[in-house]
Every structure is written in C-alpha cells, then in structure tokens.
Amino acid sequence: MPAPAAPDAAAVPLARLAALFADGTRAAFLLALLDGRAWTLGELARQAGVAPSTASEHVDLLVAGGLLAQERQGRHRYLRLAGAHTAQLVEDLAGYGGPPVARPATLRASAAAAALARGRTCYDHLAGRLGVALTDAMIERGLLQRDTGFALTPDGVRWFAESLDVGDELSGGSRRPVARPCLDWTERRHHLAGAGGAVLCDRLLARRWVERIGTGRAVRPTPDGVRALRELLGVDVSGGPGAVA
Amino acid sequence: MPAPAAPDAAAVPLARLAALFADGTRAAFLLALLDGRAWTLGELARQAGVAPSTASEHVDLLVAGGLLAQERQGRHRYLRLAGAHTAQLVEDLAGYGGPPVARPATLRASAAAAALARGRTCYDHLAGRLGVALTDAMIERGLLQRDTGFALTPDGVRWFAESLDVGDELSGGSRRPVARPCLDWTERRHHLAGAGGAVLCDRLLARRWVERIGTGRAVRPTPDGVRALRELLGVDVSGGPGAVA
DNA sequence: AGGACTGTTCGGTCCGGGCCGAACGGTGCC
DNA sequence: GGCACCGTTCGGCCCGGACCGAACAGTCCT
Structure with a gap:
C-alpha cells in the first residue's frame, strides 16, 4: 500500500x-x-x-x-x-504551449487540421489530398512514371510546356531532380516533389487555380482551378461536399 | 526558393x-x-x-x-x-513505440482507453467516471464537504463505519490526510483521494462490488456493486448502455 | 522550548555529449 | 584517370548538468 x-x-x-x-x-x-x-x-x-x-x-x-x-x-x-x-510526436512537442492558457478552441483547430488534410504546400510543392490527386492523375495519363522515384515522361515534359507555359526550368539546368516522390502524412501516399512539383505548385498559384487559405500552409483549389484541372488532367479536385467555404 | x-x-x-x-x-x-x-x-x-x-x-x-x-x-x-x-504529452511520449512495427490494433487500444475512462484505480483510490460519480454522490448526501480540499463530515465518518465496516483507519492515526481531492484527467474533475479514498477503494474491491479488468489499472463495478451502491449512495454506476462486456 | 521532519541552498565532483577540424573513403562527372 | 563533392571517422576541447552531503530554514507536534 x-x-x-x-x-x-x-x-x-x-x-x-x-x-x-x-x-x-x-x-x-x-x-x-x-x-x-x-x-x-x-x-x-x-x-x-x-x-x-x-x-x-x-x-x-x-x-x-x-x-x-x-x-x-x-x-x-x-x-x-x-x-x-x-511526425505526430514532433508536432505534439512543437505545438505544446503549456496548459494553463485557454486552449485554442478545439473547433477551430480541427477545422484547420481538416483544411491541411485537403490541401497544403509541402515546402515548395503541393501535398494533402490535392497533391496526391494531381500526382495520380499525371501518372494515369502517362505524364509521370513511378519506378523507383518518379520520372517525368517526354509527354510529361511536353504537358508542362504546353499547358503551364513552363520554359527551361525542367531541362536539368539545376542540380535538383526534376521529379521526386514525397510521402504525405495525412494521405500516407506519395505525391510529386522536386523541380517539377515546385513549378507545378508555382504555376497553379500564379494562375489562381489554387489559393492560399490564411497565412499558413493550407491551400484550396478555386472554382476556376477545379474547371481547369478537370480539363487538363481529367481530375476532380473539388474536394467533395462541404470542402469549400 | x-x-x-x-x-x-x-x-x-x-x-x-x-x-x-x-x-x-x-x-x-x-x-x-x-x-x-x-x-x-x-x-x-x-x-x-x-x-x-x-x-x-x-x-x-x-x-x-x-x-x-x-x-x-x-x-x-x-x-x-x-x-x-x-498529461497527454507525457502519455504520448511514454506510449511511443516507434512507427515501423505494426500498430497495436487501434480497436483494442481505444477499447482499453475507454475502459480506463469508465473506471480505474489512481494509485490507491478510484478514478474515472466511477470515482467521480461516487465522490459526487458522497457530497450530495452530506458525507463529504468540498471546501478547499475535501473533508469528511461526521455523517461521512459514520457512513464509512456503518456501511463499509471501517474501523479506526480514519481516526487520524496515520499522518495521511483522510480526504483529499485528486484531479481526474479524463473527467477533469476532482474525486476522493487520501486515506478515505484508499479505504473506499479497498472495501469495494474486497466485497467484489468493483473488480479489476485484466492486469492494468482499469476496474468496473460488478452487478452486485451496482445494486449495493445504488442502495448506499443512490448513485447509478452501471456506466450506461454497453459499458459492461 | 525542544525535537522531529520537510524541503532548500551551496559547494564540489564527475560524466556525458555537442562541436569542430583534419584526414579518409566512395561516388559521380568530365 | 583526375577532380570535385558528399559523407564518415577520429581526436580533442569544453560546457552543461546530474548527483550527493552538509548546513540551514521553516513547520508541526509534544
């Protein structure tokens, strides 16, 4: 006792x-x-x-x-x-601010987490369900190959040039790999990273097909973007019912 | 970039x-x-x-x-x-076993967590919804006073003696406080600790009104216990539908 | 008042570990 | 083959911090 x-x-x-x-x-x-x-x-x-x-x-x-x-x-x-x-543990520790202060409204927090799961930037490319959906669509249409590590096909290079006005950014001038898989924590699946992923993210943001939500990493496709991406890749990125405010 | x-x-x-x-x-x-x-x-x-x-x-x-x-x-x-x-952070760190190995069946884990939330021992007294319910009932019936720190009323001492056959364990022979509040993580409410909480837990286990589940800290009231506690304290500790296997 | 007990402060010891630079091995490119 | 580059290993330096014992302060009980 x-x-x-x-x-x-x-x-x-x-x-x-x-x-x-x-x-x-x-x-x-x-x-x-x-x-x-x-x-x-x-x-x-x-x-x-x-x-x-x-x-x-x-x-x-x-x-x-x-x-x-x-x-x-x-x-x-x-x-x-x-x-x-x-990753969860790292985030738990990093996000610990001490318990005495009022917790940041659980509702807001879970809404923010859901937004991140739908779509976000991951360093300089797109992740979340949005990133995975785009990557899957590119593979399906033969623009991207999934051996060990991703590789852009000739069709893929052409697609970037014609559909997104990408110039020589993908011709290997830099030392950075053009296409590289990146593992997604929320989806537990790979999506496109590397120079190709970065230029894709850059162009989609520039054309306002995808826009940032607030100041963080969360993003969402715009109505224009949903239309354009369905046309270009045959993919539905609307995110399902209730996905857009 | x-x-x-x-x-x-x-x-x-x-x-x-x-x-x-x-x-x-x-x-x-x-x-x-x-x-x-x-x-x-x-x-x-x-x-x-x-x-x-x-x-x-x-x-x-x-x-x-x-x-x-x-x-x-x-x-x-x-x-x-x-x-x-x-407490959550401590448990997260303590429970981290590494991600590569197969996670211990989330179903089992959540069932175990639910059992702990329903009732468990907390050092040497009862906690979880069971512990809080008993404490509330004792306060309601004037057996326990909730000033700063709990205090057993004369009625409470009598109740312990008559209902649970408690002898001189609560007469201050030991140096330990008779009644002390203990904060419950799952309930975020206080329940009875101290010598009184310990003797309560001891008697309830001895009479098999409450029994341990497996080897851990989880406990649950027995059918006999549900009956007896309703009679003695007018409290329903059955735990609601689906609480007992 | 005296004694028992709980907790704190301080000095001193000792071990672990974070850091660098230098030297070395492996890989890829020209 | 030569060269640049990436990473590793090793030796050495140094600081932080974990620990104890002794002395001290405060509280409670008799």
Missing part, C-alpha cells in the same frame, strides 16, 4: 526518447523534415548551421532511435521521418 | 521542452504524477531513488518549464502535473 519502491521502468526509455529531441540541432532537423520531404544530410547540416560531421553524428542517433528512416543513393544520404506516428 | 538559411526558430523551444523529459529522474517523476495525485517532494524523491536535494532541483526545473504545478502547504510541497494537456 505505501509507495512502490520500484522506480517506473518506463522512465528510462522515455528519457532516452526525449533526449533525441532535447538538442537544438536535432530538433531543427526534425522540424525541417516535418514537411515530409527526404532531405540529404548536407541540406540538413546547412539548415541547422552545423558542420557535416556533426550532422552525421546527430543523424546516426536519430536513425538508431527510430525517429528517422534513411535511404542511401549514390553519394547522398536521404533522411526522412520514420513515419506518420513520428 | 532554395533552402531557407534561417534555422527554424521553433527548434530551441522544442529542445528546451524535450530536455525536461530527457532525464531518467524527471521522467520517473512525470510518470508517477500521471496518476493525477499531488505528490510531495519527498515521495517523488523516494520513488525515483534520489536525494531530496536532487529532487528539489529537478522539480524546480519542471515547475519553471510549466510541466508541473505546485502548492505549498505547511512544510510540504505538493506537486502535480500542470494540466490535462501536460
């Missing part, structure tokens, strides 16, 4: 897990990776402002701790969050 | 928060406090196996970090989690 003398055995694992977050550099890595992209080690190091050697050690810890998944491609080491569960 | 050179400003606060969890002793404190009781500093120190001076410093950090709330009473320093939001 008195206090159990055995210190809770779960304490050590908890502390070990928390220690992975308890460093500014690692926290910066995790927050950066929250966008769902796979970053290279060098990108992470630059983002956090540390030497590559330092970043390498941090990444080792995060991978060993199960928070990050890695994929080596040639001389690059791509890192991404280990899964949606991990 | 390239990587933003500014390291995410949220990284430092995140790391600072995580650092509070990133120590075995502090983690043990937080896990112990997860039961919703307010512990004294000495209890926490003994539980975690550290010197009081060490515990004092840890508690300072946790309070300053907003994870713990404190209340000084005489020579005691009572500590409890700062709120339900905090």
Whole structure:
C-alpha cells in the first residue's frame, strides 16, 4: 500500500526518447523534415548551421532511435521521418504551449487540421489530398512514371510546356531532380516533389487555380482551378461536399 | 526558393521542452504524477531513488518549464502535473513505440482507453467516471464537504463505519490526510483521494462490488456493486448502455 | 522550548555529449 | 584517370548538468 519502491521502468526509455529531441540541432532537423520531404544530410547540416560531421553524428542517433528512416543513393544520404506516428510526436512537442492558457478552441483547430488534410504546400510543392490527386492523375495519363522515384515522361515534359507555359526550368539546368516522390502524412501516399512539383505548385498559384487559405500552409483549389484541372488532367479536385467555404 | 538559411526558430523551444523529459529522474517523476495525485517532494524523491536535494532541483526545473504545478502547504510541497494537456504529452511520449512495427490494433487500444475512462484505480483510490460519480454522490448526501480540499463530515465518518465496516483507519492515526481531492484527467474533475479514498477503494474491491479488468489499472463495478451502491449512495454506476462486456 | 521532519541552498565532483577540424573513403562527372 | 563533392571517422576541447552531503530554514507536534 505505501509507495512502490520500484522506480517506473518506463522512465528510462522515455528519457532516452526525449533526449533525441532535447538538442537544438536535432530538433531543427526534425522540424525541417516535418514537411515530409527526404532531405540529404548536407541540406540538413546547412539548415541547422552545423558542420557535416556533426550532422552525421546527430543523424546516426536519430536513425538508431527510430525517429528517422534513411535511404542511401549514390553519394547522398536521404533522411526522412520514420513515419506518420513520428511526425505526430514532433508536432505534439512543437505545438505544446503549456496548459494553463485557454486552449485554442478545439473547433477551430480541427477545422484547420481538416483544411491541411485537403490541401497544403509541402515546402515548395503541393501535398494533402490535392497533391496526391494531381500526382495520380499525371501518372494515369502517362505524364509521370513511378519506378523507383518518379520520372517525368517526354509527354510529361511536353504537358508542362504546353499547358503551364513552363520554359527551361525542367531541362536539368539545376542540380535538383526534376521529379521526386514525397510521402504525405495525412494521405500516407506519395505525391510529386522536386523541380517539377515546385513549378507545378508555382504555376497553379500564379494562375489562381489554387489559393492560399490564411497565412499558413493550407491551400484550396478555386472554382476556376477545379474547371481547369478537370480539363487538363481529367481530375476532380473539388474536394467533395462541404470542402469549400 | 532554395533552402531557407534561417534555422527554424521553433527548434530551441522544442529542445528546451524535450530536455525536461530527457532525464531518467524527471521522467520517473512525470510518470508517477500521471496518476493525477499531488505528490510531495519527498515521495517523488523516494520513488525515483534520489536525494531530496536532487529532487528539489529537478522539480524546480519542471515547475519553471510549466510541466508541473505546485502548492505549498505547511512544510510540504505538493506537486502535480500542470494540466490535462501536460498529461497527454507525457502519455504520448511514454506510449511511443516507434512507427515501423505494426500498430497495436487501434480497436483494442481505444477499447482499453475507454475502459480506463469508465473506471480505474489512481494509485490507491478510484478514478474515472466511477470515482467521480461516487465522490459526487458522497457530497450530495452530506458525507463529504468540498471546501478547499475535501473533508469528511461526521455523517461521512459514520457512513464509512456503518456501511463499509471501517474501523479506526480514519481516526487520524496515520499522518495521511483522510480526504483529499485528486484531479481526474479524463473527467477533469476532482474525486476522493487520501486515506478515505484508499479505504473506499479497498472495501469495494474486497466485497467484489468493483473488480479489476485484466492486469492494468482499469476496474468496473460488478452487478452486485451496482445494486449495493445504488442502495448506499443512490448513485447509478452501471456506466450506461454497453459499458459492461 | 525542544525535537522531529520537510524541503532548500551551496559547494564540489564527475560524466556525458555537442562541436569542430583534419584526414579518409566512395561516388559521380568530365 | 583526375577532380570535385558528399559523407564518415577520429581526436580533442569544453560546457552543461546530474548527483550527493552538509548546513540551514521553516513547520508541526509534544
């Protein structure tokens, strides 16, 4: 009946897990990776402002701790969050503001989350159901190939040029891959990232086929956009009943 | 458009928060406090196996970090989690097992959570809807007073003696307070703790008016218990439709 | 008043770990 | 093959912080 003398055995694992977050550099890595992209080690190091050697050690810890998944491609080491569960935990910690202050109206919060699930930007491209729908449509129409990592087909390059007035941005001038898959936390599916994904997002925003909601990452297709995308890709991005205010 | 050179400003606060969890002793404190009781500093120190001076410093950090709330009473320093939001975060971290392995059947998990919300032991007394219902009933019938901190009325002492065969366990022989409020995370309301809460839980279990479900903290009233508690306190603890397997 | 007990402060020790630079190995490109 | 680039390993530095014991302050009980 008195206090159990055995210190809770779960304490050590908890502390070990928390220690992975308890460093500014690692926290910066995790927050950066929250966008769902796979970053290279060098990108992470630059983002956090540390030497590559330092970043390498941090990444080792995060991978060993199960928070990050890695994929080596040639001389690059791509890192991404280990899964949606991990992203959730990062967001929980990052979003913790302390309990005493009035909680931000649960209704508003869940509405905001739903908006993000429908459509949002992920770094510089489109994600959420909108991003996945566009990617699926491009694959279906032979504009995009889904081997290991996405690849734009010749038809795809032509489509970008003719339908979206894209010039030489996709001719490989930059070092950045033209098409790369990006895993979506809400959809748990891949969508188009890379230079192609970025230029797609850029053009859709420029033509006001997609517009930002408020100041955050959430976006939604406009009526014009719904029409145009149905024409161009045969896809319905209206989001179903009740999706647009 | 390239990587933003500014390291995410949220990284430092995140790391600072995580650092509070990133120590075995502090983690043990937080896990112990997860039961919703307010512990004294000495209890926490003994539980975690550290010197009081060490515990004092840890508690300072946790309070300053907003994870713990404190209340000084005489020579005691009572500590409890700062709120339900905090408890949620502790549980999220403690329950993180890594995403790659198959999630433990969400159905089972939510069923277990529901069982805990209905009724459970909280250290040595009853919590959940069951604990709150019993406490409310005792207050309504004048057995318990709710000033600052609970107090057992003379009627309450008599009720314990006559209805539950409680002898001198409540006559202040021990140093422990007879009645103390304990905040419930699922209900966000107070229920009876202290020696009175402990003896109540003890008797109800002994008479098999309440029984444990499996090996954890979850409990449920038995059919006998539902009958007896309706008679003794005029309270319905059947838990509504579908509450009992 | 005295004694028992709870918690705090302070000094001192010690270990872990975050950081860098230098050297090295692997990969891809010309 | 040569060269640029990406990442890793290793040694070394240094700071933060976890811990204890001793001394002290405050509270409660007798």
